[in-house]
Amino acid sequence: MKWARGSKAGLGAMCLAAGLGAGLQGCSPAGSQTGPAAAPPPPEVGVVTVAPGRADLSVELPGRLEAYRVAQVRARAAGILHKRLFTEGSDVKAGQPLFDIDAAPYRATLASAQAQLARAEANLMQAQALADRYAPLARSQAVSQQEALNAQAAAKQAAADVQAGKAAVQTALINLGYATVTAPIAGRIGRALVTEGALVGQGEATPLAVVQQIDKLYVNFTQSAADVMRLRQALAAGRLQRAGGGEAAKVQVLLEDGSVFPQAGKLLFSDLSVDANTGQIALRAELPNPQGLLLPGLYVRVRLAQAEVADGVLLPQQAVARGSAGDSVLVVADDGAVTARPVKLGPAQGGRALVLDGLKAGEKVVVDGLQKVKAGGKARPVAVAAAGSAPVAAAPASAASR
Template sequence: MRVAGFERVAAWALSALALGAMGVGLTGCGQSNGQTAAAAPPPPEVGVVTVAPGQADLAAELPGRLEAFRVAQVRARAAGILQKRLFTEGSDVKAGQVLFEIDAAPYRATLASAQATLARAEANLVQAQALADRYAPLAKTQAVSQQEALNAQAAALQAKADVAAGKAAVQTAQINLGYATVTSPIAGRIGRALVTEGALVGQGEVTQLAVVQQIDKLYVNFTQSAAEVMRLRQALADGKLQGAGKDAAKVQVLLEDGSVYPQPGKLLFSDLSVDPSTGQITLRAELPNPKGLLLPGLYVRVRLAQAEVDGAVWLPQQAVARGATGASVLVVADDGSVSARPVKLGPAQDGKALVLGGLKAGEKVIVDGLQKTKAGGKARPVAWAPAGSAPAAPASAASR
């Protein structure tokens, strides 16, 4: 009897111990599952843009310099002491406007002397012509010898030549006197005076006094690689690209701060030969500058539209990763999976990357939050908006 009771007590103890162990095991499993759930955060949120291919201009950005449309050097053509400067440095001047005055007293004296010589020659001509006219009929009646008549005619012709020389001397003296007043050869903006009052100018050489530049229009001189030109022409010939159309001859100018000059330029010509030292072709465009905001010598970049391409995509620059193997972007699928996609790039414009191949319409390219995810991971896409624009909305209902 005692043995049976002891066995029942032992069986009860073993059952209780097994139940306790099961409870402990269940508790441990619950804690493990809770820790696993806490260790798996939701997919990160990333800003995306939806691919919408279209037509884009294939343009080249080339370095260039601005040059004045017309440049005139104002020089002293008369020797003498500079007496007056009659313009404000840096102002706009008109064609024919008086800029400098050189001491004209010697030239006035030379003109007066030439005029006096001309008057004496004209007086001699009157006398010589009268004598020749009187001897002509007398020679016919042999009242005077033929030699005397011939001498009288020669004297009259000599007097006429002296008058012509006197007139030329007067004209020369007037021209030299006019050179004492220095005028602007063109209309434009004049720089600083290169000489001061009291300086001796034009003595032995034509002294430069100032420079006038016409800047209401400017030239833009720039160069392009001959190899790039040949590749572009070959692509156009093969039908891979289309011509840029009627606006192909227009150019845009980008200033040093990255802003686009509002007035478009017009391509004038490209050189027929390649510079053998640089392998570049020189081009020139004409740029309107009605307000005079741009100045000659300014460094700019020239955007030249040369072709059009279909199926192109514009992306923000930060969306594109560049490496040794080429460019790539991260694409988010409808299920949130992230994959890398190699792309073919064209020339960048306005801070945007031009993608010529590698993407399909409707795909979502990650622009913001690239550091939060990587290829093979997960992400929750929302429509990306540039800084300062309206808040972004979710990219799609499936991505929420």
């Protein structure tokens, strides 16, 4: 029995030693039992698929608004200003009375001219009657030929006096009309430059007010002569088509807050010469302003559509890498290989880069996660639809012409 108890104790010690050995073997480093670490998966990047389409080639230039017509209201009759007949800042019609000048001297001058005309007409009647009476008497030699000739000359002189009297009356009427100053054009009138009681028109035509027609406005702006020459060369070579199919180029005005004025204008002309000091060419456009919201003198940005690109591609600006060697984008192939593709850019369109050459339809361009990949590496492309990224193709005609 003693041996049996000792045998059981020895057997327990052997089992405990075996368990400790198994535990120590299980705590050994894992690396000693496995092979080399697996390569990390390729990074995920956002891409857009290239779909070329028509796009307007437009530029944004600084410009300034100018009234379509400007007329200075001046006093053409000398006298004391009696009354102002308009409200400052209101719209006036052509021919509407604006000021009254003391007309009493001009009415008196008119009455005197009319009296002189009446006297001349009476003298003409008398002289003509005498000439008519002497004509048959001269033929019968009852009076001398000289007397008949004198009578005819007196009649003609009296007729000339009548014409002079009529001209004097007409002049007096004109001067009397100048006593009421009217609006030369329809438009919006500014503040009065003189007040009642002022002596105006004394020696020169005194400025009284300014009327500006603003239902239409001119937009004056300039463009670099070098840009204009490059555009003309591209049009001549057939790489671009003229915007609007040969019609007047459309012009959009961008306000200070970045919004686009709802009325589109049209380009009227570009200057025939280049400013020697700035190297710029002056351009002018006509802009409808039916509500009178825009005012002359306002500085604006002008978006001018000059040409059309048949196969343009619009990309977010961050997708394009710019360097001394040129512009490029990252393209992901079907097998995930990333390559750098040189591209040719046109002017930015609505905050997006316009690619004129270098990309083909169906290619995937990296627009998100550019910091994760580089040319020669691998990537897993995922289509994105972020604002400014989804519409990769050039905007449709309705959007491009906005």
